[in-house]
Amino acid sequence: MYINGMSNISAQPDDFLTSAEIIDIQGNILSAVVRPYRELIKPMLLRRMSKAVKMGIYTAVKSLSRSGLECPDAILVGTGQGCMQDTEKFMQQIEESKEQLLTPTSFIQSTHNTVSGQIALFLKCNGYNMTYTQNSVSFESCLLDAQMQLELDEDIQNVLIGAVDETSEKFTGFQKLDGQIKAETILNKELFPSSSPGSIISESAAFFSISREKTPRSLANCVGSKIINEIQSSEIEEKVVEFLSEFDLKPEQMDAVVLGNNGDHRFDDYYQILQQGIFNNILQLNYKSLTGENNSISAIGCALAVSVLQHQKIPKKFRANSKSASKFRRILIYNQYLGRNHGFILLERP
Amino acid sequence: MSDLHTELKESIIEQLNLEDMQPADIENNEALFGDGLGLDSIDALELIVLLEKDYGIKLTDPNQGKQIFNSINTMADFIEKHRTK
Amino acid sequence: MKTVVVTGMGIVSAIGSSVTANLQSLQNNSDGLSKPDILQTGHQFPVGEIKITDAELLEELKLTASLGITRASLLGIKAITEIFENSGKLADNANTAFVSGTSVGGIDKTEQYFDLFDEKAALRPYIQAQHPGYTTQKIAEYFGIQGLVTTISTACSSSANAIMTGARLIQSGRYSKVIVGGSDCLTKFTLNGFNSLRILSDEPAKPFDRDRNGLNLGEAAAYLLLEAEDATSDQRILAKISGAGNANDAFHQTASSEDGEGAFKAMNKALKMANMEAQNIDYINAHGTGTQNNDLSETNALKRIFKETVPKFSSTKGFTGHTLGAAGAVEAIFSILSIQEQQVFANLNYQNIMEDGLIPVRENRKHQVDHVMSNSFGFGGNCTSLIFSKHE
Numbered sequence: 001m002y003i004n005g006m007s008n009i010s011a012q013p014d015d016f017l018t019s020a021e022i023i024d025i026q027g028n029i030l031s032a033v034v035r036p037y038r039e040l041i042k043p044m045l046l047r048r049m050s051k052a053v054k055m056g057i058y059t060a061v062k063s064l065s066r067s068g069l070e071c072p073d074a075i076l077v078g079t080g081q082g083c084m085q086d087t088e089k090f091m092q093q094i095e096e097s098k099e100q101l102l103t104p105t106s107f108i109q110s111t112h113n114t115v116s117g118q119i120a121l122f123l124k125c126n127g128y129n130m131t132y133t134q135n136s137v138s139f140e141s142c143l144l145d146a147q148m149q150l151e152l153d154e155d156i157q158n159v160l161i162g163a164v165d166e167t168s169e170k171f172t173g174f175q176k177l178d179g180q181i182k183a184e185t186i187l188n189k190e191l192f193p194s195s196s197p198g199s200i201i202s203e204s205a206a207f208f209s210i211s212r213e214k215t216p217r218s219l220a221n222c223v224g225s226k227i228i229n230e231i232q233s234s235e236i237e238e239k240v241v242e243f244l245s246e247f248d249l250k251p252e253q254m255d256a257v258v259l260g261n262n263g264d265h266r267f268d269d270y271y272q273i274l275q276q277g278i279f280n281n282i283l284q285l286n287y288k289s290l291t292g293e294n295n296s297i298s299a300i301g302c303a304l305a306v307s308v309l310q311h312q313k314i315p316k317k318f319r320a321n322s323k324s325a326s327k328f329r330r331i332l333i334y335n336q337y338l339g340r341n342h343g344f345i346l347l348e349r350p
Numbered sequence: 351m352s353d354l355h356t357e358l359k360e361s362i363i364e365q366l367n368l369e370d371m372q373p374a375d376i377e378n379n380e381a382l383f384g385d386g387l388g389l390d391s392i393d394a395l396e397l398i399v400l401l402e403k404d405y406g407i408k409l410t411d412p413n414q415g416k417q418i419f420n421s422i423n424t425m426a427d428f429i430e431k432h433r434t435k
Numbered sequence: 436m437k438t439v440v441v442t443g444m445g446i447v448s449a450i451g452s453s454v455t456a457n458l459q460s461l462q463n464n465s466d467g468l469s470k471p472d473i474l475q476t477g478h479q480f481p482v483g484e485i486k487i488t489d490a491e492l493l494e495e496l497k498l499t500a501s502l503g504i505t506r507a508s509l510l511g512i513k514a515i516t517e518i519f520e521n522s523g524k525l526a527d528n529a530n531t532a533f534v535s536g537t538s539v540g541g542i543d544k545t546e547q548y549f550d551l552f553d554e555k556a557a558l559r560p561y562i563q564a565q566h567p568g569y570t571t572q573k574i575a576e577y578f579g580i581q582g583l584v585t586t587i588s589t590a591c592s593s594s595a596n597a598i599m600t601g602a603r604l605i606q607s608g609r610y611s612k613v614i615v616g617g618s619d620c621l622t623k624f625t626l627n628g629f630n631s632l633r634i635l636s637d638e639p640a641k642p643f644d645r646d647r648n649g650l651n652l653g654e655a656a657a658y659l660l661l662e663a664e665d666a667t668s669d670q671r672i673l674a675k676i677s678g679a680g681n682a683n684d685a686f687h688q689t690a691s692s693e694d695g696e697g698a699f700k701a702m703n704k705a706l707k708m709a710n711m712e713a714q715n716i717d718y719i720n721a722h723g724t725g726t727q728n729n730d731l732s733e734t735n736a737l738k739r740i741f742k743e744t745v746p747k748f749s750s751t752k753g754f755t756g757h758t759l760g761a762a763g764a765v766e767a768i769f770s771i772l773s774i775q776e777q778q779v780f781a782n783l784n785y786q787n788i789m790e791d792g793l794i795p796v797r798e799n800r801k802h803q804v805d806h807v808m809s810n811s812f813g814f815g816g817n818c819t820s821l822i823f824s825k826h827e
Contacts, residue, residue: 044388047367075683081566082588087624091546094627099477103365103399105392107628108689108814111538112567112588117815120683126700129683129817130596134568134585141585148603152436171545171565174552178562229575229584295566340572341584391690395633 001150001159001210002218002350005067007059008206008303009035010291011188017307020315022290025188028181029167030202030292041122048105049118050085052166055205056115057122060160064123067209067217073156074128074149075116078138078163080295082112085168092170115164128156134227136260136337139163139206139299143225143345150212162207163296175201180338182263191289192320194263202292206299208306218350220306223247226344233269233339237278240334243344251278255325256308258285258301260335262293267339274334275320284320298335298343305331309349354426365400366393378422386421394419406434439602439676440826442669443660444768445517447510448755449483449653453517458772461780462799466754468639468651474621475547480635483653483756484621485510498577503560505541508573510656511618515578518614518660532583532610533575534601535658536593536617538760538813540567540586543622570618583610588760590813591722592681593617594657595763595821599679601661611666616658616764625759626652632689640725640757642750643734643795645787650724653756657764659771674771677806677824678711680704684816690728695736697818698722698810702740705820711806713741716822718779718802720766720809721795723750724757729812734793749796753783763811763819770807770823777804 010016011030012023023033037046037054040061046054056077064070090106111117113131120129128149132141139162146159175181182198191200210222226243244250257279259271275284285308291300308314308328333345359373362382366389380386383394394415401407401418407429409415418428446453449467450460460467468481473488492509493500496516541564548558563569571586583604587596594617601615619625629635629652636649661676662669682704684697691697706713722733737745751769758765773779779802782795805825812818 043370047369048392080568087542087565090628091542091549091624094546094623095549099623099627099630101399101403102627102631103396104628104631104689105396107624107631108392110628111590111814113590113813113815113817114688116589117683117688117817120685120816121688124685126682126685126696128681129589129815130600130681131587131589131815132585133566133588134571135566137585138568144583144585145600145603148600148607148609151607152603170549174559174562177552177556178559180562227583227585228581229572230581341568390687392688395631398633 001147001212001222002214003208003210003220003222003306004215004217005063005209006207006303006306007062007066008300009033009055009059010204010300011202012290016290017304018311018315020317022189022317027185028200029172030188030200032203048109050083050109050166051203052083052164053115053118056164057119059205059207060119060162063207063209064160069158069209071123071125072127072158072160074159075119075125076130076142076146076159076161077116078132078142078296079112079115079165080133080135080138081165082133083110083114084166084171086110088168088171135341136295136298136335137227137341137343138295140225140227140343140345143222144227146210157212159210160207161210162205163299164205165294165296166203167201172201188292189289191263192261195265197264197266199262199264199293202294204291204294204296204300206303214350219310221348221350223346223348228342230340231342233273236270236273240274240278247346254282254330254332255328256283256285256331258305258331258333260288260298260301261286262288270336281323283323283325285314285318286320287318290317298333301333301335302345305333305347309347354429355422358422358425361400361404365396376422380421382419382421405429407432436606437608438664439605439661440664440667441659441673441676441771442662442667442671443518444673444771445514446657446765446768447485447513448655448758448765449485450754454768460754461769464781464783464799466639466783468756471621476623476626478626478630480637481639481651482621483651483758485654503564504573505564505570506543506620507537507540507570507618510620511574512577514656515574515614515658518658527612528579528581530610530612531580532604532613533580534585534587534597534613534615535571535574536587536597536760536763537567537570537619538588538590538593539619539622539625540570541565542624543620546623589817590815591759591762592811592813592817592819593760593763595811595819596681598659598764598767598821599681599819602676602679605661605663611663613661614658615661617761618656619758619760620654621652634726636725639784640753641784642723642725642752642782643730643792644785645789647725647727647730650726651756653758655755655758655761655765657761657768659764659767672826674774675824675826678705678709678822680708681819684818686816689814691732691812693732693735695732697816698733698736698812699739701818701820702736702808705808705822709822714744716746716806716808717804718773718807719746719748720770720807721748721750722810722812723752725752733810737793745793747779747796747802749780749782751780766809767821767823770809773807774804774823774825777801779804
């Protein structure tokens with residue numbers, strides 16, 4: 001399936017996939033850059049939207065218009081943590097009011113499929129609408145479903161797919177208590193190398209407009225994706241080889257690999273084993289020191305790979321080793337979180 | 351304009367997140383729903399809670415809301431007659 | 436496209452802790468509604484609560500609380516255990532995928548411990564419990580499922596969608612065995628949420644009745660084992676999945692459109708996939724929550740699809756309460772029971788026809804059932820319709 005348009009929001013500037021610029025962020029929770037939402041969304045609609053909904057609608061609409069599409073046949077959204085800001089608000093209201101006199105707005109906006117439902121409402125799209133929420137493979141779950149839709153349903157030609165996660169004060173704060181966020185405050189670009197547990201947590205959204213057939217606007221071909229819930233780090237090379245062999249490919253045939261190192265020394269060994277092993281001679285890219293970690297961040301990793309295939313060049317800030325490639329035809333994206341929910345995505349130049 | 355009218359407009363703007371609006375932007379007899387201000391059914395539920403919280407008025411039948419929330423004037427009239435606080 | 440069959444099912448709901456117990460309650464018109472005892476709340480709305488505490492579930496399943504396990508995962512594990520007990524086989528871990536639906540996952544733990552995480556380190560395993568994937572993860576760990584594990588959260592249609600996705604994994608030839616279904620427990624979050632929308636009834640719900648005044652919440656876990664027909668060694672095929680369709684109402688974040696556009700489109704898609712005409716459907720397990728809005732919208736959608744001859748239909752939510760993310764799977768099992776027993780179940784508490792309304796099945800009765808349609812509609816305009824057929 002072909003990616004024909006994309007848009008993303010993260011803690012970095014709009015054009016961060018192609019520019020050399022880096023926004024430095026001190027502190028371990030990274031907010032996404034605010035975009036001019038009002039250009040697209042009317043104030044009467046905007047007033048109830050949490051950040052995830054705004055980011056989702058904005059990037060969804062942008063990615064569609066870049067592909068020249070108005071209403072897709074299917075909308076698939078991944079979100080590991082959903083609309084946390086409204087969930088937190090409503091939970092606090094229940095406590096404060098002792099279950100009395102509650103207003104429904106936050107509850108309505110708290111369901112995990114708020115973003116996909118709001119996109120459908122905004123675009124007036126009656127088609128297939130799905131929300132996957134499986135930690136760090138929420139986006140990969142959407143890719144898998146999209147691929148099946150295009151294989152099995154002749155009425156589906158175009159699919160909008162994306163992933164979005166937001167932070168909220170209390171709930172994200174809890175991630176400091178259980179070791180998901182680093183105890184010591186760091187500057188994002190100094191995330192690597194790291195010898196401590198935890199990462200830096202962030203917000204992001206990335207949407208892609210996809211079609212079954214190649215079009216003149218096609219930026220990349222998503223050849224396949226795979227989800228494996230549980231892998232031991234000792235098996236990771238074998239699993240990657242196995243995934244690539246599904247497409248008759250070998251690790252050395254990759255022109256670059258986008259790896260999800262997040263500075264958590266307990267789990268970065270999955271990536272390091274690949275970096276020092278089967279991908280030792282392949283150009284390796286990292287991005288989480290810029291964007292931070294969240295359950296939807298592999299969609300940003302995917303956007304990075306699409307951008308490389310499209311522009312055939314890579315800003316230095318993403319390079320994790322000194323290897324190079326003369327041409328970028330094929331890129332593997334691999335990501336996991338806390339050693340679980342492993343996702344593999346294979347992209348090719350169209 | 352009475353204090354109650356202004357007070358109502360202020361609380362509606364706050365409660366319903368009408369960020370860009372000032373009390374003076376809402377006419378006393380302007381329709382709050384539909385073609386007027388453009389409020390919807392979720393706002394109606396917010397207004398029911400507002401009546402109870404601020405004025406001690408409990409609406410038993412949500413359908414009553416339709417007439418009461420017609421405009422700032424109708425809301426103020428209803429509150430004057432039924433308020434318990 | 437490969438044919439998908441159901442070869443096992445397990446359920447725990449307010450009307451019983453096994454498929455057999457649920458069937459008995461359905462046949463005896465015996466509902467599972469009560470005041471909340473286990474859920475700590477100030478509200479007294481009737482709910483479909485499973486009267487087994489977390490501590491009792493932990494003991495029964497030989498698990499400890501230190502694992503950070505949620506009520507929804509405990510109920511899910513209990514339900515899936517029934518599948519493998521009854522068919523006498525263990526999960527083929529390597530080749531079994533797991534797709535689970537839930538609306539709020541483990542938010543029961545988040546609301547219980549919200550103010551305690553700071554002080555009590557022992558509770559911190561529950562910090563991630565809030566996210567739906569966590570509950571699915573805990574169930575997968577219990578059964579040693581290591582491959583494809585994912586969660587769908589589309590509010591009240593979550594597990595119906597999980598069944599649809601699972602079926603597609605088999606149809607497309609990716610997997611030959613998938614465990615599908617969903618689990619949701621009662622929480623203060625959802626009870627207060629639905630109350631803030633003023634759609635909870637203070638009496639047993641009356642789906643499709645003129646005087647219906649809201650829904651009752653419930654909790655349940657229900658799972659099905661789906662297999663490719665050409666790959667199963669199971670001699671006891673319970674039913675076939677012949678159609679599934681999802682569409683979006685694109686009308687309002689919570690309310691359904693009056694003409695039921697999303698529901699209409701979902702039913703149409705399911706019929707198209709099943710290669711069936713509307714008149715092939717013998718019975719519909721309706722979404723029928725008992726709210727003014729849903730039942731009107733669903734009635735209109737049914738009339739648009741089935742015209743003058745709407746088949747026998749009922750909502751079984753009067754038995755179980757509305758079990759949110761689990762409802763689609765609960766009602767999938769009831770639909771399959773309907774095929775197995777050649778029986779349609781009662782729409783409890785129905786008395787008066789609504790204006791231009793339809794009359795549901797009022798008492799359970801024998802009926803020839805070859806094809807059942809099961810509807811599930813959720814917030815965000817998410818509408819799903821599944822068709823289960825007798826396996827010849």
